Amino acid sequence: MNNYPLLDAFLTMLWFFLFVLWLFVLFRVILDIFRDDAMSGWAKAGWLTFTILLPYLGVLVYLIVRGHGMGERAEAEARANKEAFDDYIRQTAAPQAAEAPTHAEQLAKLAELKANGNLTDQEFERAKAKLLS
Numbered sequence: 001m002n003n004y005p006l007l008d009a010f011l012t013m014l015w016f017f018l019f020v021l022w023l024f025v026l027f028r029v030i031l032d033i034f035r036d037d038a039m040s041g042w043a044k045a046g047w048l049t050f051t052i053l054l055p056y057l058g059v060l061v062y063l064i065v066r067g068h069g070m071g072e073r074a075e076a077e078a079r080a081n082k083e084a085f086d087d088y089i090r091q092t093a094a095p096q097a098a099e100a101p102t103h104a105e106q107l108a109k110l111a112e113l114k115a116n117g118n119l120t121d122q123e124f125e126r127a128k129a130k131l132l133s
Helices: 006-035 041-053 055-099 103-115 121-132
Strands: none
Touching: 006 041, 006 055, 041 055, 103 121
């Protein structure tokens, strides 16, 4: 039990968390390579090969050379996703909103029915009171 002191356990955990952090950065760089529409296919293949064959150096060089645009590309994708979601909500909610007539439309229809003689004055007043309450 005394072969593994507490400081060694702490350093092992530190290295583990740094490795996990580096994996997150690696996957973020690979996603950014595929996300960038301005880069040609050959450039994407080159960067991807570089980051896979020499991962530490590849990620470091990519962050130095192209890191400034990573945030802008991520923000543009998030904005496009939000706009697509908002458009979907508008398209699905609009027909439902159009189906429910407003109070003004219902009152106009009641007045039209009264004018045509389909409703008596008492029926019209009851329907109007029910609608307005």
